[in-house]
Amino acid sequence: xxxxxxxxxxxxxxxxxxxxxxxxxxxxxxxxxxxxxxxxxxxxxxxxxxxxxxxxxxxxxxxxxxxxxxxxxxxxxxxxxxxxxxxxxxxxxxxxxxxxxxxxxxxxxxxxxxxxxxxxxxxxxxxxxxxxxxxxxxxxxxxxxxxxxxxxxxxxxxxxxxxxxxxxxxxxxxxxxxxxxxxxxxxxxxxxxxxxxxxxxxxxxxxxxxxxxxxxxxxxxxxxxxxxxxxxxxxxxxxxxxxxxxxxxxxxxxxxxxxxxxxxxxxxxxxxxxxxxxxxxxxxxxxxxxxxxxxxxxxxxxxxxxxx
Numbered sequence: 001x002x003x004x005x006x007x008x009x010x011x012x013x014x015x016x017x018x019x020x021x022x023x024x025x026x027x028x029x030x031x032x033x034x035x036x037x038x039x040x041x042x043x044x045x046x047x048x049x050x051x052x053x054x055x056x057x058x059x060x061x062x063x064x065x066x067x068x069x070x071x072x073x074x075x076x077x078x079x080x081x082x083x084x085x086x087x088x089x090x091x092x093x094x095x096x097x098x099x100x101x102x103x104x105x106x107x108x109x110x111x112x113x114x115x116x117x118x119x120x121x122x123x124x125x126x127x128x129x130x131x132x133x134x135x136x137x138x139x140x141x142x143x144x145x146x147x148x149x150x151x152x153x154x155x156x157x158x159x160x161x162x163x164x165x166x167x168x169x170x171x172x173x174x175x176x177x178x179x180x181x182x183x184x185x186x187x188x189x190x191x192x193x194x195x196x197x198x199x200x201x202x203x204x205x206x207x208x209x210x211x212x213x214x215x216x217x218x219x220x221x222x223x224x225x226x227x228x229x230x231x232x233x234x235x236x237x238x239x240x241x242x243x244x245x246x247x248x249x250x251x252x253x254x255x256x257x258x259x260x261x262x263x264x265x266x267x268x269x270x271x272x273x274x275x276x277x278x279x280x281x282x283x284x285x286x287x288x289x290x291x292x293x294x295x296x297x298x299x300x301x302x303x304x305x306x307x308x
Contacts, residue, residue: 001306002034002043004073006059007050015155016129016231017080021049023132023295031299039063044306047298048077051097052090061097068100074305077101078298082111084226084250085158091115103301107229108251114226126297129229129255130289134207135238143216145183148277151217151241153187153232154224155204162223163191165246166199168266169221172273174198181277187213214239219276221269226250233260237287244272259285 009021024047028035036043039059046068051061068075077098083090095115098104104123106112117123143149150169154161166186173182174197186196187203187210203209214220220236221244230252236243243260245252253262261281263269275281 001045001303002036002041003028003045003047003302004036004039004041004043004067005047005049006037006039006064007054008037008056016229017049019132019231019291020078020080020295023291024298027292027295028299031296033299039067043073045302046073046075047302048075048097048101049080051077051094052083061093061100065097065100068102074102075100076103076105076298076302076305078105078107079111079115079228080107081228082114082226084114084228085156085160103305105298105301108254110251110254111228114250124301126294129231129234130291130294131231131235131238132207133290133292135211135235136290137211139215139239140212141215142212147183148181148218149216150182150184150219150221150273151187151214151236152185152221152223153203153210153213153235155188155232157189157191159191159193160225161191162221162225162246163194165221165223165266165269166194167196168269170196170199172270182273185213185217210235211239214241217241219244219273219281222246222249222252224249224252227252230255234287240283240287242276242281242283244269259283259287 007021009018025035046064048064053060064075067073083094106125107129169184172178173184184199186199186201189204190201214236220241222233223246225246225248227250233252237259245256245260245262247262247264261272263272
């Protein structure tokens, strides 16, 4: 089987979508298949990772649809983002493309509900994002400080990634009653309106660097809102860190309800942080599963589509 993929993985510290592409390319080859990024080459199936125009090639969903109609090649489309953070026009464009794909996969039930998509024999769920297997390696802790470290990481600097909440934490850890007990670390790309005074901003790092920093964390927080999934979150869960998440997290909520602690506002968040100090906050449930397992599910679907 030869798979055409409309996005190429890139090197460096990028988010979960890029990790998916890297793993897809590798596991397809391990299973004896081939992958191509040339739309004009020969292939058996189209994998649409993102319908938007590619910044490098200019390819967009309409090009994939043309190939489907002229060469009778099926399309499998993964909904990894509903584009809430980008704007309504992107979301509407995504909804329109889903009408023409042969199989559509969702990473969360929230995303299908948000898009108001009818669930039928062309839709399927590969629920809950999972991190690469390396995130389950033996934990190594090398923290220099005795303070309780609150930690988050994001590769996008969009304000909906939690700007307001992270500004609140930055203020809290600088207050007299908290500064001797807590510290806040932010790894990744920072919104231009986030001007922290008491936060240590680091990175972005590659996978090894992310794991090393996660292992120094005592509490993980994601204040991201209306996320389709949330790869940053599962990396923290895999490292056995107690996770706090916002009630408006979208797909994060369905993913994390068994494992983390929800907050609706800053007062509830502060209470959870104080609970951790008094040792009332612990790991709720062991997290498991790998990105590699989920990628194999995608490839199983592709094989079934090609054989059919």
